[in-house]
Amino acid sequence: MNSGFPLPPGERPLTERIDALLSDAEHRDNPLRAPLAELYDAFSDHLCQLERITRISDHYQAAERDRGAGHAVNYRRQLRRLEKIVRISDQYQGMLRELNQRLEWLSHRDALTGLPNRRHALKRLREEHLRAQRGGRSFVIMIIDIDHFKDINDTWGHEFGDHALTAVAARLAASVREYDVCARWGGEEFLVMLSDTEPCTAGDNAERLRACVGSDPFIIGERQLRITVSLGVGSCRPGEELAELMKRVDDALYLAKHEGRDRIAFAR
Numbered sequence: 001m002n003s004g005f006p007l008p009p010g011e012r013p014l015t016e017r018i019d020a021l022l023s024d025a026e027h028r029d030n031p032l033r034a035p036l037a038e039l040y041d042a043f044s045d046h047l048c049q050l051e052r053i054t055r056i057s058d059h060y061q062a063a064e065r066d067r068g069a070g071h072a073v074n075y076r077r078q079l080r081r082l083e084k085i086v087r088i089s090d091q092y093q094g095m096l097r098e099l100n101q102r103l104e105w106l107s108h109r110d111a112l113t114g115l116p117n118r119r120h121a122l123k124r125l126r127e128e129h130l131r132a133q134r135g136g137r138s139f140v141i142m143i144i145d146i147d148h149f150k151d152i153n154d155t156w157g158h159e160f161g162d163h164a165l166t167a168v169a170a171r172l173a174a175s176v177r178e179y180d181v182c183a184r185w186g187g188e189e190f191l192v193m194l195s196d197t198e199p200c201t202a203g204d205n206a207e208r209l210r211a212c213v214g215s216d217p218f219i220i221g222e223r224q225l226r227i228t229v230s231l232g233v234g235s236c237r238p239g240e241e242l243a244e245l246m247k248r249v250d251d252a253l254y255l256a257k258h259e260g261r262d263r264i265a266f267a268r
């Protein structure tokens with residue numbers, strides 16, 4: 001038997017030498033022969049066990065290596081999945097953000113004309129009113145109403161009336177500054193608020209808006225149409241409530257209508 005242990009050069013393996021000793025008839029009666037044989041058998045058994053354990057351990061290590069590689073593959077797959085989920089979630093959140101911004105924008109807009117709606121106009125009015133009451137610069141408001149709009153609807157139809165409303169809205173919006181408010185106040189009425197504006201300039205501003213609608217005809221579909229507007233104009237008095245100012249401007253508009261339309265009346 002060869003244990004596989006390294007041997008001093010030129011020497012026979014120990015196991016071979018023990019084999020030779022044990023099978024030599026000359027040593028048959030030697031009292032050391034039996035214990036040597038016993039020791040040799042025990043050694044051979046241990047060697048066998050050691051080899052078996054080594055084989056099992058090699059097997060086990062190889063299996064662990066394979067399992068480790070399997071885990072790594074699984075881990076990378078899961079990582080890729082997670083990265084994909086994160087990407088999708090980012091996209092989804094971006095879309096939600098855009099949707100929210102769009103909804104926020106829409107909640108302040110009039111669906112027909114695209115102008116800010118009454119709710120938005122009121123919010124801006126309150127802010128500006130508060131600023132003016134705290135000693136900030138004054139502002140001017142105008143309620144602008146299309147004249148005889150019912151006739152336009154009745155003559156050309158409601159859809160045509162919608163186009164006319166939208167066209168008037170576009171001219172008014174183009175005639176105010178970016179930080180002013182030009183909103184649809186309701187029906188065929190618009191509200192313009194000129195922030196940081198002295199009351200003494202209200203007349204010129206109002207005339208500019210009246211003229212931007214009334215001076216040139218509108219082309220709607222295949223028709224040419226003259227449209228005029230009436231305006232009630234006012235600015236806030238010191239300590240005046242917003243509701244009072246709005247009432248005075250409304251009354252002024254009524255006056256402008258009453259006095260013949262296509263004109264401006266100032267709040268008293």
Ligand SMILES: Nc1nc2c(ncn2[C@@H]2O[C@H](COP(=O)(O)OP(=O)(O)OP(=O)(O)O)[C@@H](O)[C@H]2O)c(=O)[nH]1
Nearest residue numbers: 145146147148149150151153158161162187188257
């Ligand atoms: N097409 C259309 N018509 C609208 C809209 N909102 C309100 N109107 C119409 O606007 C008309 C307003 O009529 P009135 O209040 O009598 O006023 P008017 O005919 O303009 O007369 P004055 O204001 O007195 O010059 C009504 O016929 C409403 O139906 C809208 O969104 N689209």
